[in-house]
Amino acid sequence: MAEGTKKPFSVREIREQFPALRQTVYGKNLIYFDNGATSQKPQVVLDAINRYYSKDNANIHRGVHFMSQKATTEFEEARIAIQKYLNAKKSEEIIFTKGTTDSINLVAFSYGELLKEGDEILITTMEHHSNIVPWQMLCERKKLVLKVAPINKKGELIEEEFDKLLSNRTKLVSVTHISNTLGTINPVKELAKKTHAVGAKILVDGAQSIQHMKVDVRDLDCDFYVFSSHKVFGPTGIGVLYGKEDLLDRMPPYQGGGDMISKVTFERTTYNELPHKFEAGTPHIAGGICLGEAIRFLNALDMDAIQRHEKELAHYAQDMLDTFEGVRIIGEAKQKTSVVSFVVDKIHPFDIGTLLDKQGIAVRTGHHCTQPLMDFFKIPGTVRASFAFYNTKEEIDTFIAAVEKSISILK
Amino acid sequence: MNINEKQQEIIDEFAIYDDWMEKYEYIIELGKELEAFPEDKRTDDRLIDGCQSRVWLSTEIENGNMHFRADSDAIITKGIIGLLIRVLNDETPETVAKTDLFFINEIGLQEHLSPTRANGLLSMVKRMKMDALKASVDAAKN
Numbered sequence: 001m002a003e004g005t006k007k008p009f010s011v012r013e014i015r016e017q018f019p020a021l022r023q024t025v026y027g028k029n030l031i032y033f034d035n036g037a038t039s040q041k042p043q044v045v046l047d048a049i050n051r052y053y054s055k056d057n058a059n060i061h062r063g064v065h066f067m068s069q070k071a072t073t074e075f076e077e078a079r080i081a082i083q084k085y086l087n088a089k090k091s092e093e094i095i096f097t098k099g100t101t102d103s104i105n106l107v108a109f110s111y112g113e114l115l116k117e118g119d120e121i122l123i124t125t126m127e128h129h130s131n132i133v134p135w136q137m138l139c140e141r142k143k144l145v146l147k148v149a150p151i152n153k154k155g156e157l158i159e160e161e162f163d164k165l166l167s168n169r170t171k172l173v174s175v176t177h178i179s180n181t182l183g184t185i186n187p188v189k190e191l192a193k194k195t196h197a198v199g200a201k202i203l204v205d206g207a208q209s210i211q212h213m214k215v216d217v218r219d220l221d222c223d224f225y226v227f228s229s230h231k232v233f234g235p236t237g238i239g240v241l242y243g244k245e246d247l248l249d250r251m252p253p254y255q256g257g258g259d260m261i262s263k264v265t266f267e268r269t270t271y272n273e274l275p276h277k278f279e280a281g282t283p284h285i286a287g288g289i290c291l292g293e294a295i296r297f298l299n300a301l302d303m304d305a306i307q308r309h310e311k312e313l314a315h316y317a318q319d320m321l322d323t324f325e326g327v328r329i330i331g332e333a334k335q336k337t338s339v340v341s342f343v344v345d346k347i348h349p350f351d352i353g354t355l356l357d358k359q360g361i362a363v364r365t366g367h368h369c370t371q372p373l374m375d376f377f378k379i380p381g382t383v384r385a386s387f388a389f390y391n392t393k394e395e396i397d398t399f400i401a402a403v404e405k406s407i408s409i410l411k
Numbered sequence: 412m413n414i415n416e417k418q419q420e421i422i423d424e425f426a427i428y429d430d431w432m433e434k435y436e437y438i439i440e441l442g443k444e445l446e447a448f449p450e451d452k453r454t455d456d457r458l459i460d461g462c463q464s465r466v467w468l469s470t471e472i473e474n475g476n477m478h479f480r481a482d483s484d485a486i487i488t489k490g491i492i493g494l495l496i497r498v499l500n501d502e503t504p505e506t507v508a509k510t511d512l513f514f515i516n517e518i519g520l521q522e523h524l525s526p527t528r529a530n531g532l533l534s535m536v537k538r539m540k541m542d543a544l545k546a547s548v549d550a551a552k553n
């Protein structure tokens with residue numbers, strides 16, 4: 001869609017499209033600030049789920065009949081919508097997976113097969129467990145070395161240290177685009193350049209970025225980009241691995257089964273071409289189609305306006321929290337998205353989270369699957385409010401009052 | 412007062428609160444009043460690690476009855492511990508092992524003892540019951 005055709009952004013109008021936001025919990029209007037964990041779904045996605053199972057349900061890529069053809073077409077159109085949204089060169093470069101975690105495991109297994117003893121994988125301190133553990137497993141399996149680039153107290157990657165750890169032994173850099181705990185935006189385009197200069201590949205964990213900013217994989221020049229549908233307004237159980245075609249071509253299949261084969265005999269099996277080589281078995285067809293719907297929904301929005309709105313929300317919340325005695329914001333990177341993580345002196349995050357819940361506010365507390373990062377900050381966890389474009393300043397006012405009340409009760 | 416009367420007493424106490432926040436304010440008060448946990452008992456074998464909060468449990472037998480002491484780094488968890496201890500302490504091992512803790516559901520705190528809420532409380536109750544079971548087996552032997 002051309003830039004000019006985008007509708008002007010209006011929070012009120014957007015909210016109306018998300019039925020889950022219109023409910024009360026414990027007798028209070030729900031305030032949903034747990035978007036980092038998962039997003040709510042717009043009506044168009046809910047309708048697509050209903051339509052698919054009511055009318056179009058059939059297995060794909062194997063049927064001669066009408067419904068199978070239709071489901072196949074819709075599934076492949078979703079792939080193309082995602083390709084265009086990410087500005088990938090070809091739709092074959094879009095692999096459907098179960099989600100971010102699954103995508104990273106696919107790369108860790110399959111790209112990992114191309115690596116040999118002593119090769120190095122480089123990650124950062126702020127990675128999600130999903131971008132740590134698969135590499136640890138790979139390192140054990142293939143006797144590789146895992147290196148971790150450190151961050152500073154503000155929660156920013158220390159680039160000089162990253163540079164020092166990068167060498168011709170590095171074969172893959174795997175880094176989050178945006179930290180789910182801190183909101184830090186990593187300079188992945190720059191990191192890709194540096195990575196390529198030593199002949200290595202770079203995987204960008206986009207779980208927290210695609211819903212907050214325009215992502216252009218060719219502009220970033222990343223070799224892999226991964227994300228989960230459920231965090232970008234689509235259904236759970238489906239996600240994407242983008243990979244450059246020549247690289248995916250060189251990688252062996254991850255799982256064996258139907259759909260991923262070209263010809264099977266008991267002596268020898270040949271594999272299907274991209275993207276099917278990496279999509280063994282019946283995929284999450286409804287999921288793929290509805291993710292396509294979510295991406296079309298996103299594509300019709302003015303992303304610049306959304307980013308401004310989300311930034312404003314985060315600044316507003318952070319500025320107010322900053323005035324509370326004993327509150328410390330965790331993650332103060334210069335480049336940051338709409339995540340506000342904080343701790344309160346002598347009060348456990350779990351206690352604040354529980355009291356906020358009873359006031360109708362959904363936040364997340366704990367380590368957010370980033371335990372090494374919590375160790376770095378020497379805290380057991382944080383309270384995290386993560387905003388989406390459908391959140392409002394009024395909700396933040398209510399949230400701030402609720403935090404204040406919770407602290408006064410807990411003190 | 413027997414163990415079920417103690418549970419009923421707690422249910423009655425909570426019945427006066429119709430607002431969730433008031434209920435929690437009371438639990439937090441109980442948490443603040445919980446008997447201090449002896450520092451020499453804060454050892455790793457007494458630690459029950461939950462995903463969210465951590466719990467320490469020390470079990471002793473006093474005059475043939477169970478005597479639990481426990482602590483947590485989260486105050487709400489501590490408040491619920493206070494309630495559990497009030498119900499279970501000074502009861503015989505058999506009673507502790509076989510009692511159904513119905514008051515938890517009645518006062519609406521079951522979410523804190525669900526297997527999906529990893530705050531260590533469910534594991535703590537399981538360990539309390541195991542300790543009681545062991546004590547009753549030991550008592551039968553003697």
Ligand SMILES: Cc1ncc(COP(=O)(O)O)c(C=O)c1O
Pocket residue numbers: 036037099100101102128130131176178179180205207208228369
């Ligand atoms: C940065 C980051 N990476 C990876 C993941 C894992 O995503 P999923 O659980 O959808 O596979 C998450 C989700 O919490 C995340 O925030």
